[in-house]
Amino acid sequence: MQVPAGVLIQAVEQGSIAHEVGIEAGDRLLGINDRVIEDVLDYRYVVTLFERELVLRVAKTSGELWEIDIEKDEEEDLGIELEGIQTRLCKNNCIFCFVHQLPRGKQVRRTLRVKDEDFRLSFLFGHYLTLTNLSESDFQRIFEQRLSPLYVSVHATEVGLRQYLLQNRRPDDLLGNMRRLIEGGIKVHTQIVLMPDINDGIHLERSIADLVHFYPSVLTVSIVPVGLTDHRKGLPKLRPVDLDYARRTIEHVSAIQQQNLGTYGTPFCFLGDEFYILAEHPIPPRSHYGEFPLVENGVGMVRTFLDEFALALGKKWKHNRRVSVRGTVVTGRIFYPTLKGCVDQINSKLKVDLQCLPAENLYFGKGITVAGLLTGSDIFAAVKDQLHGDFLVVPSESMTGEQGLFLDDWIKTDLEMRLSVPVFAGGYHVAEFFKLIFSVGSPRHEAFPILSDETVSFGS
Incomplete structure (x- = not known):
């Protein structure tokens, strides 16, 4: 099937130039x-580029075929909405690829x-x-349009x-490609x-060592543990990261970090x-992460959460004492110890009655x-026999869209019907969660919107 030329115009604003x-x-x-x-x-x-x-x-x-001459002010918008980018697909077959580990025969979000x-x-x-599919025209476009920074696996x-x-048959020149990007003025994480x-x-x-050689054009290296599902039949055997390995990795990388601090600052x-969580090791202080450039990759997210929580807990929150705030907050197992400690502090200081529960991932x-x-x-499996109170708060990043669509095609109302309580997204900042719990039961309560591709949320 031939792909149509150009880009589809999805909508045109009334009264606009277009x-x-x-x-x-x-x-x-x-x-x-x-x-x-x-x-x-x-x-x-x-x-x-052309502005007027x-x-x-x-x-x-x-x-x-129309050819339309337009003169406009520099900041004036044409008023057209174009279709989203048609995604280029990866041709690698990485031994740890999450897509290859999805459960077969189950509903799963298409994306x-x-x-x-x-x-x-x-x-x-x-x-x-991975930079394995960049063409010469891609490099030229990146340079001309100053598409920086880029994020490289x-x-x-x-x-x-x-x-x-x-698992690519052709060896690629990773360092050569990165050197070319850097010489073209592109920064890289x-x-x-x-x-x-x-x-x-x-x-x-x-x-x-190879990457720090390019500093400061290569800005950072984030090191994340491999994620392994139960659906790896026929795939290379990989070992998960456990407590002992996490502790040894922290010790190893800490020594490298100290060396880099002395040399590069x-x-x-x-x-x-x-x-850090797997190793039961303290989360590094805020100063360790600089401007938190990698929080969306799970680097510094917990520190951001804890700092936001401390600020929020220190504020004076007004709520109707005659309205009992009783509910359940659910999160993943990795974040549960952190969130449980925070919920306990909320209960103690603000005199509410919240329960925090970990949810086992039975799906993956x-x-x-x-x-x-x-x-x-x-x-549902985590809370059905342990639901406490009058509402349930779930992690915002587990849902997307206005309906609150989960990865298995359940929607928020599916949970509400089965549990007979309202379900709320926890919000993307700790302060939003505090506002949420004190507005539950109020006639002016407004649930927070469910979004996607966000970072720090209550229940991360």
């Missing part, structure tokens, strides 16, 4: 001035099955890419080891998914929060412990 010149939803934007428009990023760049005088080439739904490898999504949303810098991890006995030890030291490499397997991968059925 509306006045006859552009309609369903038309396709082919180009602006001498530039071909491939996606919304192209559109934003070209409109900014634009010549739009538009394919109408009737089949006609979870998408293996993306797209520099545009890396720039826009912080998605990690490294895993190992040694050619043979990286080729094994990615990098990631290593750490697998016991495979890319750790001397291999990890080599990877960090930054730890440079940062461990995912899961390592017990090795998956983060709240964002909990399904509706997981949450």
Whole structure:
């Protein structure tokens, strides 16, 4: 099937420039001035580049081709909404790929099955890419449009080891590609998914040493533990990260961080929060994380949460003492000890009655412990016999869309019908949670919107 040229115009704002010149939803934007428009990023760049005088080439739904001359003010918007980026897919077969570990024969959100490898999504949303599918025109576009920073999955810098991890028949020139990006003025965050006995030890030291050589153009290395589901039949055997391994990794990486601090003034490499929680090790202080550039990758998220919580708990919260606040808060197993301690403090100081429960991930397997991968059925199984109080608070990042869609296609109302209590998203900041619990039972209560691709939430 031939892909239509240009970008689909999904909507046109009433009274806008586009509306006045006859552009309609369903038309396709082919180009602006001498530039071909491939996606919304192209559109934003070209409109900014030419600012006032634009010549739009538009394919109408009737089949006609229009060429439209437009003069506008610099900040004036054309008033068109373009379709989302058509995702480029990953052709690697990484031995730890989460998509390959999805349960067979079960409902699962369609987007979870998408293996993306797209520099545009890396720039826009912080998605990690391996750089294995970049063409010459891609490099030129990245440089021209200043798509920086990008987020690169490294895993190992040694050619043979990286080729094994990615299961790509063609060895790629990772360091050469990164050098080219850097010489073109692009900043890079990098990631290593750490697998016991495979890319750790001397291999990890080599990877960090190769990457820190590019500092400050390579900004950071985040080191996160491999995530293993119960659905790995036919896949390479991998060992999960346990308490002992997490402790040894913290000790190993801490020594490297201290060396980097002395040489570069930054730890440079940062461990995912899961390592500290698994090792029952204190979370590093705020100063360790700088400006928290990796919080969306689970690096510094717990520290951000704890600091936000301390600030929120110190405020004076007014609530109707005649309204009893009794409810249940659920989270994933990895975050449960942290959240339980916070809920206990809320109960003690603010005289409410909240219960905190961990939810086992029955859908993907017990090795998956983060709240964002909990399904509706997981949450139901965790609370059905232990539900306390008059409402349930679930992690915001476990749902998406207005209906509150879980990964297993349950929606929020499925939980409400089965449990006979209202279900609320905890919000994306701790203060939102405090407002939520004190508004429950109030006629003015408003639930927080359910969003996606957010970071720190109550129940992370």
